Amino acid sequence: MNTDLRVLTASEWDAWLGCTELAFGGVPLSPESRELYASLAEPQRALGHWDGAECVGTAGAYSFRVTVPGGAAVPAAGVTMVSVAATHRRQGLLTSMMRRQLDDVRSWGEPLAVLLASEPGIYGRFGYGAATSELNLRIDTSRVGLALPPGTDGVRVRRSSPERALGACEAVYARLAAGRPGTPVRRPGWERVAVSDPESRREGGSPLQCVLAERDGEVTGYATFHLRPAWDDAGPRGTVAVRDVAGLDPASYAALWRFLSGIDLMPVVECRNRPADDPVLRLVSDVRRCEVRLRDGLYVRLVDLGAALAARSYRAPLDVVLDVQDAFCPWNAGRWRLTADAGSAAACRRTDDDPGLSLSAGVLGAAYLGGVSLTTLAAAGQVRELRVGALAEAALAFSSDVQPWCPHGF
Template sequence: MTTELRVLRPSEWNQWFECLELAFGGDPETPEERELFEQLTEHERSLGIWDGDDVVGTAGAFSFRVAVPGGALVPAAAITMVSVASTHRRRGLLTSMMRRQLDDIRALGEPFAVLTASEPVIYGRFGYGAASRQMSLTIEKDRIRLDVPPGTDEVRLRHAKPDEAMAACESVYEQLVSGRPGVPAHGPGWERKPMVDPVSSRQGSSAQQCVLAERDGELVGCVTYHIKPEWEPAGPKGTVVVNDLAALDPAAYAALWRFVFDIDLMTTVVARNRPVDDAVLHLVSDVRRCNIRVRDSLHVRLVELGAALEARTYRGPLDVVFDVEDAFCPWNAGRWRLTVDAKGAASCRRTDDPADLALSVRELGSAYLGGESLSSLGLAGRVRELRAGTLAQASSAFLSDTAPWLPRGF
């Protein structure tokens, strides 16, 4: 078999995207979705593999800035639209695309890459580690009450058409980006993505609705949601599906959740993507009635290890030498000294000094955003302590005060 791996030409986008659709089940996206994805595609960062006239592999990247512990927004490649045709499995095509992508990312000077995995087992061999989690809630709202903070009643709520509220919702999102690791700052056009609402994806729910929260005429939050009305002989049994809910202060946040809980004829509230430390868990009277599930979300790959570790801050002073294994990006392999001062600022340099901790780049990727504990990885045998006491010290320094989270996919 002779295949060609190369950068996507704009004129080839439809054929390239059809390969992606087929790999994910063959259900075509709606015209609205296709138009948006084509506009957002960075063709110069999109790869395809051709077998003759056929596209048999796809991989893309978006140019984002991603929040890291300390609030800095760091350039990162957001890997997306990865697929291999089922007719061309087990021939090294995915490996060739991952190799080309990481080389290109390094050439662009982006310290790390991120992705969400259709199956988490796929990307570990390329050095990606699961770095954030998302929580889903199915709340029996009639069996709990909300304990809201002072000032909640001062928040004014009003309905807005989603298309007309697009800029307002994006404004709230942008103000919150640096406050939580893992949140990407998007470029132009991305404000449209949360508002795309094809009928085929609603599963019997209403069109998307939007409510804005204001105080003294100033926007302080927003929520988008779907309503799925259902009835049984005893009465209504509807569901509210929360898509995005964000606010700039606790009172506005509580007001939006209270609104969602108070929608008439609904007995259940579903939120499929919330941070694992979501404050709503402290507003509800019975967290057991929230039926919580947690799964992996954002995966991180350190591309330039030293630059990536220097880009974030840490919770305390640290002086540790890592012995890093990285077969796929060998320029990262070897010993690195990470030194952190009292303010959390870091320096990471090559060293010949004896190692304190031994691990692979995958574990560093998992710990990078501060949500996964190096100590926990150590208990799993994935981090080896070579000098007593250094694992606990490094683990504490890497943790973030707020859990990393990816509020919107890409």
């Protein structure tokens, strides 16, 4: 079939979104969610495949800035709402949209593209690598206690409505985002995603609730959550479904978890999408009772390899030549000399020198935020050491003090 691939116009957004909804199961977004995403939409950065008057393929790209190791906020295309109609599969539509989109991102001067994959097997062939993990928890609070750090009793936890607390929560989010690679620096309007509360997101639970942690009148953390009451013959079996929890210091974070774990009639706390190194794993008395599960999170694509590698800082001095394979974005392929002093500016330039490591752009994307070790990737056969010692040097330099994490969808 012949289709027309073109940049979206504002008047085509509803039809474009309808194609996405159909591809993801055919359940329409709630009016509230539709209005929210319409306000965040950037039609000039969205692509659609059209078969006559019918939209049969979609791919969007929000204009984001993402925190990288060292704290810099690097421009990144937040790839979103990628779909192909079931009637038009296996005809090259997805590949053509990925090709056009990455060309566009390069022309916009954005060194990175990032996405959250509906299925992990889709995007590797386009040079994306899984760079973060998400931690899911289910805690039986009737059998699990908390080891609270000093100062926890000095933190006040009080209720607020999510809307009234939004400004204070966003201030906490912004402070934490600067120290966590992978975190989007939210543009105006995106704070509404944090409190969006359509009934479809509650999974049978209460409207979104919020508490704030305070010390000396200053907000030092927050938690948002739903309550899902339930009973069986033995008594209450309700669940606290945590949407988000954040604290600026250990005592504030622990105080929020103490609150969440102590709500009457709710002996289960569920948490989705927490960082892989969440300190709650060290607060609980019995991690075996917490049903811990990891899954892939943010995928990273180096669009301008030299600019991307120079934009982050490195944990140790580094001087390594990378031999990079990149069939989908051939402008990245070849040898690059990456040099850096610990914690300071880096440089990445073309070179003809002998390489120390050989790897693909997708593997480099997986390692970029410091959460996936180059040593681990080498053990999986995805990195080849061509100079003795180069792997250990690069693995240390690329590593991060904290695990990278993307705290919300887009």
